[in-house]
Amino acid sequence: MAPSTVEEHKSADKRVYGTHDYPDPLTHIDRTVWDVVIVGAGPAGLMLASSLARFGGHEVLVIDERSEPTTAGRADGIQPRTIEVMKNMEPLGSEFFAKSAASYERTFWDPRSDGKRGIERNRRVQSFPTNMEIEDNCTLGLQQGLIEGGYLRDMERHGQRVTRPWAFREFIMTSDEQHPVQITLEKMAPVQSTTNEGGAPIYTIKPTGELKTIRTRYLVGCDGGRSKVRSVMEEKHKVEMKGDWVDTLWAALDCVVETDFPDVRKIAAIHSRNHGALYIFPRENNDQGEPIIRCYTQVNRLQGEKSKVHALEARDKVTSEVVMRAIQEIAHPYHFNFKSVEWFTCYPIGQRLVSRYSLPAGSENNVNFAAHHVFLAGDACHTHSPKAGQGMNTAIIDAQALAWRINLVEKGLAKRETLLETYHDERHSTGRKLIDFDAEYAALFSGEIPKGQPELAKLNEEERKQHFVEVQRRNAGFTTGAGVFYTDNVLNHTDSRKRLGARQSVDSSSQSSKKLQAGWRLTPAWATRYISSKPVRIIHEIQFTAPGGFRLYVCAGDLKSTRPQLQQLTRHLSSNKSFLQLYHSNEKANKLKHGYYHQKPDVLNSGLPPAYSQEVNPFFHLMLIVKRNRFDLELDQIADLGPLRTMLYCDDVEAGGQRLSDLDGDESVGGLHTKWGLNNGGVVVVRPDGYVGCVVGLDDVEALERYFAGFLQSSQTGANTNSNFRDSAEARL
Structure with a gap:
């Protein structure tokens, strides 16, 4: 049956869905000079803010244009290396682990080998190879709002809060040697929630016209794939966001189901013969104690062949009913009774990477400025498909990498240019590896041939099945984060x-x-x-x-x-x-x-x-x-x-x-x-x-x-x- 979207209620200016318990934001900006200004209070911005608050001694302003944290949907997978990092920020690690659904196994489903309609399990493997020396050999499923709430509480423990709702408008570089970045902000009205043509949520934020100008030593854009900080870097400083779109349409659906599909509480990759692919990812329980699952669902093969409508044009017309019907077709002969839908969205797949994670030295309005006063982190740097569970994890590690460098520089121990340059060197290299991996993985998951590997078109069906599993296992070091490495530089002396x-x-x-x-x-x-x-x-x-x-x-x-x-x-x-x-x-x-x-x-x-x-x-x-x-x-x-x-x-x-x-x-x-x-x-x-x-x-x-x-x-x-x-x-x- 088709469910109705779960209604969210407000109480004391806080959302009460699940355990979204977080401190009230600040609303006024009472200083004009800061050490660090962070734009965006998603996982990247909050990880950076929480880390700097923990280190102490820094004047940090964190702004977000939304009047409240994430309440449903968005990112939800925490990989082993990120778990390890969180356990070095206790009590965050233990809190996230306790609230999450842990997945220790992955299963692979393919069309029936006898040619009949339906799917059958092809292989079961533990989530990650034992020889990787991973502390927690699993992936955690936890909705982004709960993760944001944990960070917000951690920040409050160390004297830091987010200021809402303020939007970034622009920055200019000035001759001020101590605080060279001048930023214009605008006060925003509370979020207004609507839906698009297909019924997916849309959040509208209107400006109030109240502007404020501040100065800072460092500006960090953690404001997502449509980053406004990055836009200024692109328009004025020759920074580029390069990449490509894959003409495949996917939906993400958070739901509670009753089903006879046996692997509903495992990570399951499902490929049908004619109706596309489905990826099931277990999640935490909702308020009623019912287990949520995230269903990443290919929705442009619903009629048995790929739709001729371009994914960018079709995405706003996809409804939750269309997604649920696609799940039924792909997972046949198993039945899914959708008891409730918490959230859904529809998206095309794109792999894009920014050319610079930090602004190099340059000039603006006849003013010369030094390098590394403006940075990007998270989705502002890299966008890709969500199915390998890399976006939020990479964003968190971006923020961690930047936080300790800024801390050592501002505490007077490190050579500023030398240390801060390594942030771009190391994280841009990791971002490139992420984009290259995702381009191959997302295409194969969608039943496409990766653009850079035309030779894979020669593989038969069985060989393609095996190759897909091998790609996932071969890249386990990268997807877990435990195998991400940095090359020889001033910080890493390999010999x-x-x-x-x-x-x-x-x-x-x-x-x-x-x-x-x-x-x-x-x-x-x-x-x-x-x-x-x-x-x-x-x-x-x-x-x-x-x-x-x-x-x-x-x-x-x-x-x-x-x-x-x-x-x-x-x-x-x-x-x-x-x-x-x-x-x-x-x-x-x-x-x-x-x-x-x-x-x-x-x-x-x-x-x-x-x-x-x-x-x-x-x-x-x-x-x-x-x-x-x-x-x-x-x-x-x-x-x-x-x-x-x-x-x-x-x-x-x-x-x-x-x-x-x-x-x-x-x-x-x-x-x-x-x-x-x-x-x-x-x-x-x-x-x-x-x-x-x-x-x-x-x-x-x-x-x-x-x-x-x-x-x-x-x-x-x-x-x-x-x-x-x-x-x-x-x-x-």
């Missing part, structure tokens, strides 16, 4: 000996790990936090929050054999030539509740004396991991290791280590060292976003210094030297 000039002695551990690679995310591993004997995932011990610095995992190996190297490293770290002493924050880092922290990490919040609980420089988290049973280690055994003592872990819980005995803690000693390829010890430098920067030997202090010198700048302000770390006698308990 530490060549790039960093580290010594190459046969008896030292100067060789980089063969299992950890610079430019790739750090592989998750377990260790025991010594101070509380708690098993922890080492990648989550330092959260993505203040101060927003680097993690240095000092894999100590066996203390009996590596102590001379560790002592040499300690002497260097305690000297004035060390990066710990050279690179300090400005006053912006001192505005937080606990000095550099909003909340101290558990490993430091121990009650031990400062020698064992206070870092020399909180922008460099030194985490000492000893290959030893936790029951066989005492603090006085590391008393001579100065700044390496504050975060102590035992490598005695990760699988794959050496079994020493049947005693507790001896079942697997050294598993983390083995997994990371550092059995003889080494230092893994990890960027704030969880990517490996370089891997060097314990005695390669020159390599560490040259790495940080490539993009950090020394400062005499904000120095926070602690004499306890210089006097080993006073440091002992």
Whole structure:
């Protein structure tokens, strides 16, 4: 039966659909000068705003032209790497996981092999290959409004709110060296909801005529595929949005169904013989506790052959009834009783990528301006089909990548141009890979031949089926986000000996790990936090929050054999030539509740004396991991290791280590060292976003210094030297 759209009600200016609980927005802009202005309060803008609020010390304005957050529809898939990132922003990660529908399996359905009408399951696979070292081997289904609500609450916890409804109008570059971007904003009226010819929702926002001019150091356009910030960059600064449209029409339908289709709670890719394709994606429960599914449905083959009406012309005429009828045809002989429809939309497929993620240096109105004061993130940079679940995930990682760079620059630690240029380099390269993958995947899903692969037309039906599955599995590293990597640059030293000039002695551990690679995310591993004997995932011990610095995992190996190297490293770290002493924050880092922290990490919040609980420089988290049973280690055994003592872990819980005995803690000693390829010890430098920067030997202090010198700048302000770390006698308990 054809359902009616679920009605949404307002209460106290808030939508009450589902658990859309979020703080009230700000309505007035009471300042004219800002550090960062973010246009757009979707996932990209909110991730950026939440991250900067967590880092602290920044004056940030977040505006959105809508008077309220998303209430239904839009993006809804959270991939494993994004889950990992969210778990470094607790309680966001746990909250999103608890509310979501987790999909651990994908199924593939094709036309019946006997030639009769209908579909049959061709293959079942787990969502992602086991060997990918993914913490949560699933995709989460959660409506975008719930995700936005989580971010808005997280922002409020750190003193930040969105200002609504204000629309971006234009920006110009000025001669003001500190705040060179001048922005014009306009106050908007509340959203008015209507429908198009097919009944899909349309949101109308009318201007009020009230204008406001502000200035900022950074402007970030997170305002979607029709970005107005990008439009100004295109019109005035030769930035281009290039791409193509695929003449295939799809609809997205959020609904509650009663069905005999057995894979309704799994991710299911369905191809019919004559009526197109269907992609089922499980979602969270609605208010009544009923499970929602998202149905991506091809709607231009409903009559058994491809419609001759161009997708761009036909999209506004598609109704929810048309979509439901297409689902019935594609999924035959299975029946779908549509109990309710939460939301639907219709769209053609396009793959487009912007030429620049940041505005390069240039001139405007006879004013020369520096590079990297205007940025784009999320769909403002790249648009593509939603079926591979990449849009929101890529947007969130774009925002994460930009947030920590701005933080380090504005805290006075980083060389502005050097560090900020890497945002475009790394994320534009990732965007290109996304567009290339989506062009192939979306075409194959729609029963088309990718434009760049005409040879696929020669494949028979069985070969095409197999090729489609292979494309998905081959790109699992990319679609999960866990396999996204960055090439060699100032942040990623893929050959530490060549790039960093580290010594190459046969008896030292100067060789980089063969299992950890610079430019790739750090592989998750377990260790025991010594101070509380708690098993922890080492990648989550330092959260993505203040101060927003680097993690240095000092894999100590066996203390009996590596102590001379560790002592040499300690002497260097305690000297004035060390990066710990050279690179300090400005006053912006001192505005937080606990000095550099909003909340101290558990490993430091121990009650031990400062020698064992206070870092020399909180922008460099030194985490000492000893290959030893936790029951066989005492603090006085590391008393001579100065700044390496504050975060102590035992490598005695990760699988794959050496079994020493049947005693507790001896079942697997050294598993983390083995997994990371550092059995003889080494230092893994990890960027704030969880990517490996370089891997060097314990005695390669020159390599560490040259790495940080490539993009950090020394400062005499904000120095926070602690004499306890210089006097080993006073440091002992």
